[in-house]
Amino acid sequence: MDFRQLVNRLPKGSSFTILSDSCHSGCLIDKEKEQIGPSTVSSLGLRDGDGTAPFIPKAKSIPFDSLLHFLSTLTKINTSDIGTHLLQCFGADASLRFHMPREELDAPIDPPLKPDEGILLSGCQANETCVDVNPWSSAASAGGGGGAGKAYGAFSNAVQTVLRENPRRRLSNREVVAAARAVLEAQGFAQHPCLYCSDENADASFLWQPQVADV
Template identity: 45%
Template structure:
């Protein structure tokens, strides 16, 4: 994804920060590190900037205390959750005239921005959308002990520290020496490669990625789009439109 940002969209390599949970990584994707990086990005943003956050990993649903509403959240490597409310507070600080795109390749992440409009999703799907069976996207909450037991079966390590077992369900992409990656991340990159000669809107990116995943993963993945009506048809990762003189 880093290469795509630089070669296709012209991002400055010095302005792309990579947090990855592998041995030898200089910056691990803990909750605190992710929040710090996002906060710095927003605080340094100016009018006309294009902000982008790509997350590939675990997601979950949580029910905060004293609330009947469930929140979507991503699960960093230290299990310090970042919720949809956290992202809403972050997005509210983006300066006027800048854009902020979040590509979250994770289960149960939904819109990941609290109170954002659903353009494409399990409940609002355009007429030409890929049909998703209603029983294929029923949200589920996974108990901690179940997650721990599953990870233990994969790693054969005896530890109650979830970080010791942390892994993720990836797809094997061996083309040109590439390593496993998230299914949605891979689908987006396939779509961009197949449409290298033209710009794609946010809506087109999601719809075409859904078609790729329909074939490659038998409808088990169904990415959604949450944004304003204006941004739904804006070009993916393009600078904000300048007002006419």
């Protein structure tokens, strides 16, 4: 099930915020509007990549015949149906798409898709990877930092840093992502956090924050 289908089942007046500190996490919510990302950074005055034109990733794919040949060598089954191979390889862990009857898969989504209640703060663009950081160590790498502390996502750490440095301000989702981008850039990381949501939710407060007067 796509996150979009979960978002569309929310009660009226509620929202669903996802802070995804995982690789290729941009665009996790289908058809959600990009507020900060590869196609909007220039107009927002944010830098992307080398600081010039925004980077528009090219789609990448594996040829169907190559994928089918690889799966066939694993399953020893002579069929062109990818679902059959995936079910054989992964069993109950295979996607519901390959378990559900065709009529259920083809049934229209109820309610229909609508880009309004979902809020996605992604740790990077869809074509990028997220790195781990160890705040208690001077070294940080894509494989996780060393030292006594436990490594976790650099984006998560950046968001915590932003909130910690603004204890008397109620930050919006847009402000949190923009500030987290700046933190990661200052730390030398190449990933670019993104924000996908409606215009209204972009300026709404990020999750729970202390009830303080706006300044």
